[in-house]
Amino acid sequence: MKTKNIASQIQSRRAFVKTSATAGVGLTLLPPFSLSSQNQENNRMSNNIHSMGYAGTDKEKPLTTWEFERRPVGDNDILIDIKYSGICHSDIHQIQGHWGPQKYPQIPGHEIAGIVSAVGKNVTKFKVGDKAGVGCMVDGCTTCQNEEQYQPNTLFTYGYKDEREPTGITQGGYANNIVVRDHFAIKIPESIELKYAAPLLCAGITTYSPLMKFNAMKENEKVGVIGIGGLGHMAIQLAVSKGAEVYAFTTSPEKIEDIKRFGATETIVVKGSEDLKPWKGKLDYMISTVPSAYEMSPYIDCVRPYGYFTQVGQPVGGALEINNFNMIFNRVNFNGSLIGGILETQELVNYCSENKIYPQIEVIKADQINEAWKKVVNKEARYRYVIDASTF
Numbered sequence: 339m340k341t342k343n344i345a346s347q348i349q350s351r352r353a354f355v356k357t358s359a360t361a362g363v364g365l366t367l368l369p370p371f372s373l374s375s376q377n378q379e380n381n382r383m384s385n386n387i388h389s390m391g392y393a394g395t396d397k398e399k400p401l402t403t404w405e406f407e408r409r410p411v412g413d414n415d416i417l418i419d420i421k422y423s424g425i426c427h428s429d430i431h432q433i434q435g436h437w438g439p440q441k442y443p444q445i446p447g448h449e450i451a452g453i454v455s456a457v458g459k460n461v462t463k464f465k466v467g468d469k470a471g472v473g474c475m476v477d478g479c480t481t482c483q484n485e486e487q488y489q490p491n492t493l494f495t496y497g498y499k500d501e502r503e504p505t506g507i508t509q510g511g512y513a514n515n516i517v518v519r520d521h522f523a524i525k526i527p528e529s530i531e532l533k534y535a536a537p538l539l540c541a542g543i544t545t546y547s548p549l550m551k552f553n554a555m556k557e558n559e560k561v562g563v564i565g566i567g568g569l570g571h572m573a574i575q576l577a578v579s580k581g582a583e584v585y586a587f588t589t590s591p592e593k594i595e596d597i598k599r600f601g602a603t604e605t606i607v608v609k610g611s612e613d614l615k616p617w618k619g620k621l622d623y624m625i626s627t628v629p630s631a632y633e634m635s636p637y638i639d640c641v642r643p644y645g646y647f648t649q650v651g652q653p654v655g656g657a658l659e660i661n662n663f664n665m666i667f668n669r670v671n672f673n674g675s676l677i678g679g680i681l682e683t684q685e686l687v688n689y690c691s692e693n694k695i696y697p698q699i700e701v702i703k704a705d706q707i708n709e710a711w712k713k714v715v716n717k718e719a720r721y722r723y724v725i726d727a728s729t730f
Contacts, residue, residue: 385410386504390730391513392707393443397435400708404443407504408517416464416520417456423511424449424537425723427629430711432497436654440497447511448474448495449540451532461520469526472518473539474677476508480521484679514730524684530691537697537722538687545573546686547678548648554623557581562624562640565651566593569627571721574600575695590717611636627651635661643669650675697722703729
């Protein structure tokens with residue numbers, strides 16, 4: 339059978355309820371950026387927020403600099419002066435059209451950390467000067483019980499239709515600022531640096547949510563992690579922090595020493611399906627972060643009967659092949675997972691801050707983004723590139 343294309347499902351959801359945001363009323367403002375006199379005048383006339391960043395202009399060309407406008411700060415919104423933005427493989431998939439046709443120009447990025455520079459009159463969760471982050475969602479249901487990501491009116495961070503935006507779509511975090519509904523922003527504790535907080539908002543929560551959901555983060559639980567990249571290296575550290583025995587499955591032998599440092603009990607270098615046979619039925623739970631199609635059944639067989647296997651990586655087109663003949667004999671529960679809710683994301687950020695669980699990052703300048711994308715595709719990232727937004 340084939341898993342459904344999650345991205346295509348989301349793209350087909352009904353349009354977000356259209357609301358008009360009123361700017362300039364009840365706002366507390368700090369200058370979030372420097373404007374020319376002409377841009378200042380345009381800003382006063384339009385009430386839009388002048389922004390700049392790196393955008394995709396079609397599915398084949400490299401990202402390039404782009405000046406644009408965001409919608410005004412509404413009564414329930416905050417404006418964040420972005421300091422750091424992580425690079426996720428999902429950014430590459432979406433901009434390059436791997437998950438369906440896109441509207442351009444489009445600015446990717448959903449691992450965003452910065453400082454609040456304006457708040458709407460109804461906002462009580464944040465004040466100007468607070469550290470704040472934005473993950474994969476920017477608006478939608480505010481009464482859901484921690485599963486906003488599965489609601490039909492959820493507005494994702496970039497490339498999703500939003501008629502309030504001057505560009506017609508949401509624009510992401512490879513930029514100097516962002517306007518977001520306060521409910522969908524995360525408070526970042528003072529004890530964690532913004533550059534380390536940014537990757538938690540996708541790489542961290544995407545692995546933390548299913549690990550918690552399937553009770554894998556507990557003492558002596560045998561947890562397998564497939565694909566030790568931006569997501570995988572966070573999954574290892576999170577599971578280990580709760581006492582689990584973690585077994586890392588990788589096709590990159592040069593990562594063995596890093597994997598040990600992350601706390602894994604054992605590393606299995608996989609050259610072919612034969613390397614997986616000794617592990618049949620040995621694990622309680624397994625999570626795969628692999629963002630491409632691969633032979634899944636030998637990995638699923640590593641989980642004991644009635645255990646769980648979660649796929650969070652999304653390949654081109656979203657389709658994965660599973661050998662059902664294997665599945666009827668192993669009786670493993672297969673599932674997919676999409677990030678986590680806002681309360682769960684806040685819980686993760688607080689947990690990582692309190693326990694000093696940080697992603698391994700490399701901070702880059704904006705003009706290094708296209709080269710970093712190539713390295714992500716070639717599995718050369720160690721393990722998350724984070725863009726310094728001051729270089730836009």
